[in-house]
Amino acid sequence: MYFALGVTTIYAGGAMFLAIFIAGFFFIATVLSYAELSSSIPEAGGSSLFSQRAFGDGWAFFAGWALLLDYVITLALSAFSVGPYLGYFFPILKDNVQANVTFTGALILSLILLNIFGLKESAWFSLMLAGFDILTQLSLIVFGDSFFFSNIPKIMHQFSLGTNPTWPHFLYGISVAMVAYIGIEAISQMSSEAKDPAKSVPRAMFLTMGTTVFLYSGISLVALSAMDPKLLSTVWVNDPIAGIAHFIPHVHHYLGPWIAVLG
Template sequence: MSEPIKLKKTLGPLMLWGLGVGYVISGMYFGWNLGLPAGGTYGLAIAGLLITIMYVTFVFSYTELATTIPRAGGAFDYATIGLGRDVGFLGGMAQLIEFLFAPPAIAFAIGAYFQNFFPEAPVLPIAIVAYFAFTILNIAGVKTAATFELIITILAVAELLIFAGMTLPHFKMENLTVNPAPAGNIGIIAAIPFAIWFFLAIEGVANVAEEAKNPSRDVLIGFGSAIGTLVILAFLTFISAVGVGGWEAIVYPNPADTATVSDSPLPLALKHITGDDALLFHMLITIGLFGLIASFHGIILAAGRATFEFGRVKYFPGALGKVQKKFQTPANALIFNMFVGIAALFTGKTGDIITISVFGALLLYIISMLSLFALRKKHPKIPRPFKVPMYPVFPAIALIIATVSFVALCFYYPIHALIFGALMGAGYAYFFFFVRARAEHHVHLHESLQTAD
């Protein structure tokens, strides 16, 4: 029997915190404000509260899975072991859709950010260059990639704190109550995908658990500190941005033209205080670019591990499951993902791409929580370095909110739901007819699972 393909263990808790926050932090800089025209301040705030509860309970539950089964496949591995190969494949597909569709939207935002300084700069070529640059950086080694991620994440967090420090002195409570619910209660549902953007992809920490020096300790610290940081930043960013001039001021660059919206709320909020010619304004906007880069780079890293795991178990071509000998990184998987992402860029549909990515995330959360319940029942004696508190309440809360959100989005975004369903259906058909019959029953089971019970 050949020696199993393994990734290099180089990550500690600080690096994992940087990855966890970095995966997500672009959601503080762009995109979330597009939930305001549909939900208003109240709608997005209520959706945000529900989604925050979901993510806090989910992260604690997911940490149990990640520390028990520290594998690069994340949800794919948990579901395969807990619920079988078919559900495992669906969990892996949902994870891939989330991780493959989020970076193109961020790449577009990076290109748009450059236009603040170079108005004539074309967005698409900049986005493509970003894909090539950060794919190469990820191939160069996980420690190099994670160190870079940590540095730019710290800069991005600092910028958000400076932004809050500048805007909160100008905060007015009445700005939160201007046209607070333009669509009524239905606006809460419409705002859900944009509320999720505050936390989307934090689960990517689990995909690098295999590369943690001490998974049982480091993943817990990294995951826990990351979600705590993100909850604080999301609250500060929402309150300080909307509180300066009302939600319409951070959606419409020209108040008289409500047909033209901006997905970059922070620059619009700052303009109310400094104007767009101030040196401090340009400095903060420049630093804000690091927030986009942190998430773009980080999700590329996590997506590479998810694709690599599919290749390693031969669900995808075996070449995608190979590790580059010199750097010990999944180079083939990273390159494959890059070309998929570039193809998505040519659609030009940033908002649609984000929504499809959210569908993938929600299905991943549902399958992961079901996997946790199944593993507790099927393998009660396996070593669990961390157990989710208040079991089964925490995973049940995460499961219920994720399921309700998924169903609600299917009704509110039926076309996107059909596209997502078609992608999942095509993927499963490929698996069922071409892969399942020759796949091994046990897919790289964690050693403790093989010996327990």
């Protein structure tokens, strides 16, 4: 969500919240499939293992490499989006692409070293960030709804499906929005380490599903209530969550630095 919101708005425009919402339905269908398969086959391997059991080694090989490519792209996108958020403290990271590329490379290298030499620390660090992230997004939804609730009806007048955005752009916006819904494959990969995978893995997936769909739907509505879609897809395209905080009265001085660090 920290990078997908702005990019989705480029294509879906004012219908961005619809693209996020529709992508959420595909995410729900994916979660239901993963929950069923992970509880039936509680082994490490995820979709690659599922493909092997169902279609053989050839499809498993293809699924494994597709996942690897997906991980590489997701890592690059996520790391590249950190710089613009830190631009709150270091403007060069938001204004200079080359500086952000250099910073992204250094960040990825640091994460690799953290995973190699500090696996336990990496797990606790990820868990801590996830908790702070959920609390931050909930805060944005609460504060955003408090100040921009009257603007929510105006959202429906910011787009006209078929013309602005066009259907091809809207459909592409849905596919871009899917980037925000990640993490289920990682849960599936860890199913072999669960004490009772038949129960705990589906429960974890359903909890992730509910939390993610609720937060992303709420954040997308608050974003379009706080600012014009054109502003979201240009000025704040690389750091949309920071843009939301910027337009919330009274609290943006406190939320701004915090989101810069968290992003």
